[in-house]
Each structure stands twice: as structure tokens, then as C-alpha cells.
Amino acid sequence: MRTKLPAVERTRRLIRSATTAVAASLVATALSGCSALTQPINGVPADRLPSQFFAEPKNDLVPVDIALLSIEPPRDYQISGGDILGIYVEGVLPFNPPNQPPEPPPVNFPDADSTLPPSIGYPIAVQDDGTLSLPLIEPLDVDGLTLEQVRDAIRDKYIDEDILRPEKARPIVTIIKERTYDVIVVREDGGGTPNNGLNVQNVASQFLTGGSDRSASGGLVKLPAYKNDILHALVETGGLPGLNAKNEVKVLRASRADQRKRAQFMQQWNLQQQALRLDPCACPPKLPEDPSVLRIPLRLKPGVVPDIDEEDVVLKDGDIVYIESRETEVYYTGGLLNGGQFPLPRDYDLDVLGAIAVAGSSIGGTAQQFGQSVGRGAQGVPPTMLYVLRSDGCGGQVAIEVDLSQAINDPRSRPLVQAGDTLILQYKCEEEAINFGLSTFFTFGIAELLRN
Structure with a gap:
């Protein structure tokens, strides 16, 4: 027959069991090694880093x-080399014998994707040097002229050469195709x-x-x-x-x-x-x-x-x-974060807290979310030490140390992420000790209490 222990004795044993579990966890943590000690990263706190190592903000662009x-575009279209004009000069283009009635000018309809209206006249191309070749006259320099000015130039030229009488010189000039x-x-x-x-x-x-x-x-x-x-x-x-x-x-x-x-x-x-x-x-x-x-x-x-x-x-x-593509504008994650490569936003800023969230991790998560077992129903301490590995522009790198518990409350303590950064999340030594102690207590301490 078991003898029921007094309440004072049960309390003493509970305290001794808890103390033994915590001491064992501290010894085990020291023997197994803290990641901050076994894999040290020499970081510089974000508030001590020179300004040239920080990314330029782009939220206000x-x-x-x-x-x-x-x-x-000018108010009136100006002719130049490569244009195709529709020109009709009665009796000259086309040539018409004096005893026959003049032929009507042809009508040209533009292509389906053109915004030009239908044009009238025979197609004459403007040469690369800006000249226009017409029958019976020397080439006309029409570079930079409007349609009205080209029409006047053709009329004056045929009158000056005594080819047409003033009352018969009525040329038609339109645009068939733009250059x-x-x-x-x-x-x-x-x-x-x-x-x-x-x-x-x-x-x-x-x-x-x-x-x-x-x-x-x-x-x-x-x-x-x-x-x-x-x-x-x-x-x-x-x-x-x-x-x-x-x-x-x-x-x-x-x-x-x-x-x-x-x-x-x-x-x-x-x-x-x-x-x-x-x-x-x-x-x-x-x-x-x-x-x-x-x-x-x-x-x-x-x-x-x-x-x-x-x-x-x-x-x-x-x-x-x-x-040009911005494929190289990415950052990388490692450590306790899900390893991967993630693109940076183009038109707005992304700080370290947002970068962790994009990587699929929760800032205030539990230890189980970062791959550390604590115990059934127990909420462990999440990691809060983040290192941002950033190139210094000379072949080396600088490690920016960010305390996430401080960065949550102070926006000045969370630097912006820039292209090429590598984010590594780690536990602090005290965080690993607490989580290991909780795991040991819920594994062995509860069992010891139940036996007593």
C-alpha cells in the first residue's frame, strides 16, 4: 500500500524535478553546441552600419x-524622302492629246491599318534627297514642304517653263503612303x-x-x-x-x-x-x-x-x-528560413520583415514552425537573430545584424533588402537553451512528476 506524501513534500519534489530538468537541458545545450557559437557570423548591428551599405528607397518614386x-506632330504634314504622293496634272500626268478629253485621276484607297483618307492621283515617290521627279521639268526639291506648298511649287514650275497656261495649271497633290x-x-x-x-x-x-x-x-x-x-x-x-x-x-x-x-x-x-x-x-x-x-x-x-x-x-x-530584364534583382534565404531565391518588388520597398514573410515564415511564430520540437502543446521561443549578407562592392561582404524583436517595434532597425542579399535566420544561445529546457521538461519532467 502506497503512502500518500504530504503536500509540502510533493512541492519540494516538483521543484527538484523541474530544476533537474532545466539543469540537464543547459548541460545538454552546452554539450551539443549553440548554433550561434558553432556557426558564428560576425555581424554589424544595422544602426551602426554606414549609409553607403543601405539600399536606396523607391516607395516615393x-x-x-x-x-x-x-x-x-506638326499641324501640317511635311514631305520628305520616302513619302509616296498622289499627283495629277491635267494634260501632263497623264499625257493627254489636245483633241481628246482629259482622263479622270485614279482614286487610291489606303491599307486597312492606315489612318490616311483615300487619295487621288498617280503614285510618285519622293526620293531620299527630298526631290520629286515629274514629266517635262527638272526634279523639284520638296523636302520639308507641306502638301499645299508642293502643289504651288508644281504649278509655278509648269507655268514658268511655259508648259501649262495659268488657267489650266491646277495640279492635285495628296498622300498615298507615309514614309x-x-x-x-x-x-x-x-x-x-x-x-x-x-x-x-x-x-x-x-x-x-x-x-x-x-x-x-x-x-x-x-x-x-x-x-x-x-x-x-x-x-x-x-x-x-x-x-x-x-x-x-x-x-x-x-x-x-x-x-x-x-x-x-x-x-x-x-x-x-x-x-x-x-x-x-x-x-x-x-x-x-x-x-x-x-x-x-x-x-x-x-x-x-x-x-x-x-x-x-x-x-x-x-x-x-x-x-532589359531584372532577373538579377533577387535575394536569397537560408538558415532557419526556407531556402530559396525570391524576386524583389520593382516599384516599392521590401524590408527584412517583409522578406521573411515572402519566404514563407512567420515573424512571431513558434519554435515548431522553424523545425525545433518543444513538446506537445508547448509554445517555444522563435528565433530572433537575422543576418543580412550584403556585398561591399569590392569582392567582399558585410554581415548586417538585425534583432527581430527590436525590428518589430523600431522601423529604423529593419533595413531594406537589396538585390543579391542573403538572409540567414538563427537562434540566439538563450533561445536554444529555453527551447531545449522546455522540451526536456515536457519529456522527462512531467513523467517524473507522474511517477511521484
Whole structure:
């Protein structure tokens, strides 16, 4: 027959059992090793880090007025090389014998995708030098003239040459086809014309879920005169850059002078890099801006006036419009976080707390959520030590130490995540000791109490 222990004795045994369990957990933690001791990371607290190691905020960036990407057409269309005019000169074009009635001018209907009205006259092309060749007269220089001015020039020329009498000189001049400019558009954001079967939203969603593809799409785009600008080139190939593209447009001019500048720039850059490799202490600089490549940002800080001239947005034959992917704008996770690669938002900031949430972990979760068993029904202590491994720009790295318990309450203690960062989450030693003690108590301490 068991003797029932007094209440005071049961309390003493309970205290001894709990003390024994906690002591055993501390000894086991010391023997097994704390991850902060066995895998140390020499970090610098976020509030002590110089400003050059922090990412530039982009929450306050304002979109650029897209009207700046287009050119303003003149009130009256100005003729130039490549235009096809419809011209009718009674008795001359076409030639008509004096004893026969004049032939009526032909009517030309534009293509289905053209915005021009029907035209009248015989098609005569304006030469590349801006001249117009007509029967019985020398070529006329019509470059930069309007239709009305071209009509007056033809009339005056035939009257001056005594070919037509003033009362019979009534030429008709219309536009059959506008001149066009062949522009190449290369897009790495999945944009494209409806004919290529690409869905911009699907490609953008693939990037946001970590499955981007940097294969480029694009082709040759024919832009009519006074629509040969960046905005029309983008509209013809799918619109403005998507979420998986950089917020800028690059323009590479097709002129030989610009091509030589680009080649000289890359040659000088390679020579500079070879010289720096001979010095082990040198810090290789970033690739500077190519002076022959025009970069037009699509978002700027408030109050900044975009420096975009009309000459910048005009496109000529052979120019290349390039939409670059931002596939490298990602961050990585490790440690107690779910390992993976995650894209950064393009138009807003992401701090370390948001980055942890994107990685699929809860900031205030329990120890079980981070892979540590505590016991049935027990809520363990979550890890609160985060290290952000960031490149210093010279081949090394700096470890930013972030205390999550402090970062939750102080926005200044949670730095923004930038491209290339690696986030590693660890337990503090005291957190591992507490969790191990709770696990030991619920495993052995409860059993010991039940036996007593």
C-alpha cells in the first residue's frame, strides 16, 4: 500500500524535478553546441552600419509622364524622302492629246491599318534627297514642304517653263503612303505584338513566383512619320515595361559614330579591368554608363524634372529599343528560413520583415514552425537573430545584424533588402537553451512528476 506524501513534500519534489530538468537541458545545450557559437557570423548591428551599405528607397518614386516619350506632330504634314504622293496634272500626268478629253485621276484607297483618307492621283515617290521627279521639268526639291506648298511649287514650275497656261495649271497633290522608319525592339519582359502569342501578364507572374525566363522577344517595327518615337515603339510591342523588366528604356542608335563609341568604350573598360587585376588590393569599380547608350528612366524622385528632349525620343532607321530584364534583382534565404531565391518588388520597398514573410515564415511564430520540437502543446521561443549578407562592392561582404524583436517595434532597425542579399535566420544561445529546457521538461519532467 502506497503512502500518500504530504503536500509540502510533493512541492519540494516538483521543484527538484523541474530544476533537474532545466539543469540537464543547459548541460545538454552546452554539450551539443549553440548554433550561434558553432556557426558564428560576425555581424554589424544595422544602426551602426554606414549609409553607403543601405539600399536606396523607391516607395516615393513618381512615374514619368509617358507623353514625354512621344513627339508632337506638326499641324501640317511635311514631305520628305520616302513619302509616296498622289499627283495629277491635267494634260501632263497623264499625257493627254489636245483633241481628246482629259482622263479622270485614279482614286487610291489606303491599307486597312492606315489612318490616311483615300487619295487621288498617280503614285510618285519622293526620293531620299527630298526631290520629286515629274514629266517635262527638272526634279523639284520638296523636302520639308507641306502638301499645299508642293502643289504651288508644281504649278509655278509648269507655268514658268511655259508648259501649262495659268488657267489650266491646277495640279492635285495628296498622300498615298507615309514614309516609315524601321526600328528594332528587343524586350526581355515577355512583351510582344499580339501576333507572337505572348501573354505579358503570364510572363510577369512567372517572374514574381521565381520562374523568370530571360529569353528576349522582339522584331522589326515600322513606325510612320511623326509616330517614330519610343512610346509608339513600346505600344506596338506590348506596352510599357512589365514588372519583370527594369523601369527604364535603353536606346541604341544605329549610326556608325555611336557604334564606334560603344566599341571604344568596351575596349577601354577591358584594358582598365586588366590593369586592376594586377593589384590585389584594388577595388574594381562598377561598369560606368556607356555614353553612346541613351537610358530613359520611367520613375524618378519627387521634384526631379526628367531630362528628356524630343531629340532623345525620336527613332531613326536601325535604332534599337531595348527593355532589359531584372532577373538579377533577387535575394536569397537560408538558415532557419526556407531556402530559396525570391524576386524583389520593382516599384516599392521590401524590408527584412517583409522578406521573411515572402519566404514563407512567420515573424512571431513558434519554435515548431522553424523545425525545433518543444513538446506537445508547448509554445517555444522563435528565433530572433537575422543576418543580412550584403556585398561591399569590392569582392567582399558585410554581415548586417538585425534583432527581430527590436525590428518589430523600431522601423529604423529593419533595413531594406537589396538585390543579391542573403538572409540567414538563427537562434540566439538563450533561445536554444529555453527551447531545449522546455522540451526536456515536457519529456522527462512531467513523467517524473507522474511517477511521484
